[in-house]
Amino acid sequence: MKIAIAGYGNLGRGVECAAAQNKDIELVCVFTRRKPETVKLMTPGIPVLPVADMEKMADKIDVLIICGGSATDLPVQTPEYVKKFNVIDSFDTHAKIPEHFAAVDKAAKASGKVGIISCGWDPGLFSVNRLYASAILPEGKDYTFWGKGVSQGHSDAVRRIEGVVDARQYTIPVDEALAKVRTGENPELTTRQKHTREVFVVAAEGADKAKIEKEIVTMPNYFDEYDTVVRFIDMETMKKEHSGLPHGGFVIRTGSTGINKEHNHVIEYSLKLDSNPEFTASVLVAYARAAFRLNNEGVTGAKTVFDIAPAYLSPLSGDELRHKML
């Protein structure tokens, strides 16, 4: 199966790594909006091409993995690129998913291609687990916790504060809340009870640290509803200890069965990821396999992780899967 990457940031680099781990997948090229000669891949011999050349490559690529951002790139790119390619994206603006789905579905049905949207771990694997768990335990309650991990949006928000040179924000699930959920008591938890936030900040020389801290912890939407700890560090420490992009989280459903609902059950799914973009990319590559196979079977239109049978993600045959994994 031949894939290409559109957009070579953290996620695109992750797809490059993931492609190298899957023997049935060949990375044909990377498309960029930058000057191709300024983009250096990790894998030797793979061409970097300008986006303008994309159409010419259409018959050489089975699936295009779109690695743009959800805010402005994907709403334009995915419906556009699906006119020529089977595509996958990781669109994660939850509220706009129905709109994005409709746009991709329309274009994909017209072109005869498959477009899998909102792929990754949340939305993605977490969504799938919410679905399985709620279908199996209809009388129950869902909980999603994120972290410990770096939130890029929150880190960016802190970086925009005057006097901040660099910042890294960690979202941390509260252990007591997790423990309470696992008891099956179905607690009602506030935002503050579920997660705390920890911010590492490099301040400019002479900056008013007390003022920066106050601006952070009171920032509407981002921090005001959370207990936030701010720690000032120097640039060296930032680079040494906070240059990774770890993340993860928990999806838990508790529910009861029995004629008098006398039996409780806990279904828990969790991820602990050293690299958020590389893991997300690995999910995208597995679903690229599904897009290719579905399209070969004549399927067209927009799909999500909900619409795709697990077997489509694996390079193994049905026989092998039943033998080894069932």
Add this chain to the structure above:
Amino acid sequence: MKIAIAGYGNLGRGVECAAAQNKDIELVCVFTRRKPETVKLMTPGIPVLPVADMEKMADKIDVLIICGGSATDLPVQTPEYVKKFNVIDSFDTHAKIPEHFAAVDKAAKASGKVGIISCGWDPGLFSVNRLYASAILPEGKDYTFWGKGVSQGHSDAVRRIEGVVDARQYTIPVDEALAKVRTGENPELTTRQKHTREVFVVAAEGADKAKIEKEIVTMPNYFDEYDTVVRFIDMETMKKEHSGLPHGGFVIRTGSTGINKEHNHVIEYSLKLDSNPEFTASVLVAYARAAFRLNNEGVTGAKTVFDIAPAYLSPLSGDELRHKML
């Protein structure tokens, strides 16, 4: 959707409870090989019919949930019943799944029905999680731990020992092994390192307890490869403290990504179940929905959890799912 139950043991009773929790599902009747008048349901007004009447009911039932045992019932029942019904079973003899699949597939394709086999949590939800995790992290290692929970097969084996009046066997995952797996070191673990076994025994009056204990801990296949603790208790304690059928377990995959495999990831799925049969039944009922829908779309033949897209399990529409769970 109208379902029926074939076989009214622990699992059949679980299906009865699960049907009552799902508004889109109606339990039409229960089929039994016993004298119907001797079988008492928990739900009033639902007929209990002899298996001989099954064929007459074919046009009143969308999916038949077969609640027989894997050893002798299901290999005969599932290929037979799929001639007239869409069916689901929980066939769990791993080594014989390919053979069972082939038999059900042949009969189901001939009759134009769908037969979903090996549904439950292992095989079932655990299998699905092994598949997702291995497709996403191709360079990694899988671990499955079971328990803490009652193993019926092991309990039965102990009950067959001379001088044993009743017995209950718990399989318990070893915490240190779980902890080691979660580090991502990909340890090689022996059977003994992964699980311990705890057996509660009611001995007959005057029985030789030392002899019973020795027979248990040295029993080939069942206990000899494990560290087993045997505890003698009285019948009252057995009834009071060990009458439930709890179970559960963990599916963990650790793997690495990155151009130099420098990033580790842990994917973990776990279940903690107060009632193994009721939870298994809840899985069967969710997949009954899938069998019905697939067959309505013209699909026929044998299927497993690998072949079924998550959306088929939920009563919600695609729009609702994308809106609420993605």
